[in-house]
Amino acid sequence: MARYTGPKTKIARKFGEAIFGDDKSFEKRNYPPGQHGNAKRRGKQSEYAIQLMEKQKAKYTYGILEKQFRNIFAKANSSKAVTGEVLLQLCESRLDNVVYRMGLSNSRSGARQLVSHRHITVNGELVNIPSYTLKAGDVVGVREKSKSLTAIADALASNSSVYEWITWNSEKMEGTFVAVPERLQIPENIKEQLIVELYSK
Template sequence: MARYIGPKNKLARKIGEDLGLKTNALKVARRLTSKPGQHGAKSRRKTSDYGTQLNEKQKVKYIYGILERQLRKLYTEASKNPTATGAALLSLLERRLDNAIYRLGWTGTRAAARQLASHSHIRINGKKMDVPSYQVKVNDIISLTSKGMKIPLISEAIKENSSKVTWLEQKGAVAKVSRLPERTDVTESIEEQLIVEYYSR
């Protein structure tokens, strides 16, 4: 299935939560009470266990902007840790390069971070990296190219940056992965156990 490129607010309304897909969070919040459609959904059936699990899986896909095959691949890797599969899955999602860029505050959304990486504006350990799904590792150095630093929105974001992410040590347009992200580093409301239950059916 292709990546969703339609209205981002529609996804937030579908899930019923602000997924951080747009920078105008207040506007999103005001519309979360109505479902997508001309007048919103007239009624909602009680969601089954499967439906709840599916909804959580979809929510994570929307938040991180990934495809089903990408999430399933990460789950397969995370399941090698049977005692903490959910936490391992979230750590792998957090370690995506586009997410790391977003966490650093260099972009307002993960979609913008993904574009920044895809357009070769990011370096990993001094070498250009244009793969948004790249898994950052401890001691990796993430930096912007000189061309990337000249992008007005990016340079302004770095100047005004107030990111408090603790697994990334940042100094201007350069950051070091000091440790792997843990469950407590995920700020979004995610019930990862539901995703584990969905894939382990």
């Protein structure tokens, strides 16, 4: 499946924030890429351009392709709750995102790789679909044979993030997706209302 594998700092500079996590290169040049990146932008961005930028930022942040993202939006739109909030909740409930949040990998792309390479279990069963949607109470763990992986050990050692909606047991190397996070519990700087407005056109 086609995934963006190009320079991540370039994308982060486009959005003006380090959406892929800590990035020393971004800190040095936190202005848009291109020969006019450091100059003041000409003209005012249109409403559509701002909305499109926000959608692109959400897609790159979660590593989701256009068709998948559109399907997630359709699912969120059909729910009775606030569409934008449900959209982000569905993105956060993806297995690759939860593996990343648990600290098993330092990036979502690394977490996706762990899932697709069959290192991760859900409720004791191997699951190799990164987009798998978790439900409250699901237990995500590391497969027995994969518990000695250096990449996982290093990621866990450097992880200091704590989320109220996830618990982690370092002895068993498994965690529980306690509940779907509320909007306030999702740390991503995404203006979901702009995405809703874009798709509602």
